[in-house]
Amino acid sequence: MADVTAPSAIDDILAEHAGLEMQLSDPALHNNPAEARRVGKRFAELAPIMSTYGKLRTAREDLSAARELAADDASFAAEVPELETQVQELEKALTDLLAPRDPHDADDVVLEVKSGEGGEESALFASDLARMYIRYAERRGWKVEVLDANISDLGGYKEATITIKSREPSRDGVWSRLKFEGGVHRVQRVPVTESQGRIHTSAAGVLIYPEPDEVEQVQIDEGDLRIDVYRSSGKGGQGVNTTDSAVRITHLPTGIVVTCQNERSQLQNKIRAMQVLAARLQLLAEEQADAEAAAGRASQIRTVDRSERIRTYNFPENRITDHRIGFKAHNLDAVLDGDMDAVLDALGEADRAARLAAE
Numbered sequence: 001m002a003d004v005t006a007p008s009a010i011d012d013i014l015a016e017h018a019g020l021e022m023q024l025s026d027p028a029l030h031n032n033p034a035e036a037r038r039v040g041k042r043f044a045e046l047a048p049i050m051s052t053y054g055k056l057r058t059a060r061e062d063l064s065a066a067r068e069l070a071a072d073d074a075s076f077a078a079e080v081p082e083l084e085t086q087v088q089e090l091e092k093a094l095t096d097l098l099a100p101r102d103p104h105d106a107d108d109v110v111l112e113v114k115s116g117e118g119g120e121e122s123a124l125f126a127s128d129l130a131r132m133y134i135r136y137a138e139r140r141g142w143k144v145e146v147l148d149a150n151i152s153d154l155g156g157y158k159e160a161t162i163t164i165k166s167r168e169p170s171r172d173g174v175w176s177r178l179k180f181e182g183g184v185h186r187v188q189r190v191p192v193t194e195s196q197g198r199i200h201t202s203a204a205g206v207l208i209y210p211e212p213d214e215v216e217q218v219q220i221d222e223g224d225l226r227i228d229v230y231r232s233s234g235k236g237g238q239g240v241n242t243t244d245s246a247v248r249i250t251h252l253p254t255g256i257v258v259t260c261q262n263e264r265s266q267l268q269n270k271i272r273a274m275q276v277l278a279a280r281l282q283l284l285a286e287e288q289a290d291a292e293a294a295a296g297r298a299s300q301i302r303t304v305d306r307s308e309r310i311r312t313y314n315f316p317e318n319r320i321t322d323h324r325i326g327f328k329a330h331n332l333d334a335v336l337d338g339d340m341d342a343v344l345d346a347l348g349e350a351d352r353a354a355r356l357a358a359e
Helices: 007-024 027-031 034-074 080-098 121-138 174-181 211-216 264-290 291-298 331-335 341-357
Strands: 108-115 141-149 155-166 184-188 200-211 225-230 246-253 256-261 311-314 319-321 328-330
Touching: 007 034, 027 034, 034 080, 034 174, 080 184, 080 331, 108 264, 121 141, 121 155, 121 174, 121 184, 121 331, 141 256, 155 174, 155 256, 155 328, 174 200, 174 341, 200 264, 200 341, 246 264, 256 264, 311 331, 319 331, 319 341
Parallel strands: 184 311
Antiparallel strands: 108 155, 108 200, 141 155, 184 200, 225 246, 246 256, 311 319, 319 328
16 A cells, blocks of 8 residues: 555645635625535545644654664663554544545535335335434434425325535545445334234335535536425325425436425425436436446345345344444344434444455
8 A cells, every 4th residue: 555644645635725825814705695505615634634734744743852862871771662653543533534535524414314115114114214314414413404295194105305514524424434335225014014923024224325516516507407396295195285386396307306395485496406406417427437437336226125225224133234234233123213323424434444345
């Protein structure tokens, strides 16, 4: 592995950080909220690197001084091994921070859950998954908004669209934590509709994609859109207002459909739906430009079928199993209540190891 802690590897980061610091101190930046957020986000991404580099530089200086003093006074020699260890640990930490990263790690996300095989049971499980992500987001202090939900007769989700946003810019944003959740999720339990107490297996699908600040840069031809308006509905189909405020936008060239009924007005729903459509189109453009990424992201949901699963939720054994990395834990109840850090940490570590190995 190349020594990313060498001066040639860190100089660009130092120069970029200095430039961002100057931009943030410029009062004119606050007249452009979108640019201010972009600069602030990038500055936050570099903060851990700058902090670790500063500590490493200090530790190296201390080690050099201790070695010089030890040459004249043996009492200083005892400090050398401890400082050598500290330098090695900081070098490793900086190497990890400078390792190749997903460019979307700091982004917010749009998350869709869809029921699959299993009828009402699948819809109820889809709502359990949505609740799991919402609870996890709440634990992290993130902002959650349900843009649209098609609710089944028993209160499950036939499909739902949710946005999750961090409240402060961060190097490790929402995408960095939830990007591995796309795919087919399988559940094994006794459905509420099962009168004989038999365990059934059903599935729900999750699609997740980044929603960067720059979604407005995606060019959308109004002539490529079909926009339908309809009356928003609540649980069980009950009308929640008396105007046609809900919006469904179909992008005719790609067939992508986005709906939004959470906002109070038709105009607000249209604006929000257009933002989500832009994010979907941006993801599609990235997939087309990068065949490897296309293979990875397109495989999130091929068919919502029980046999194609990334994770199994076994209720009788209170067990969660992630089949991609062989992760198993017997705290399913806690995971569904939003305690997802263990499985997400394991997925992140596996991804990090793969990135380092690919260098």
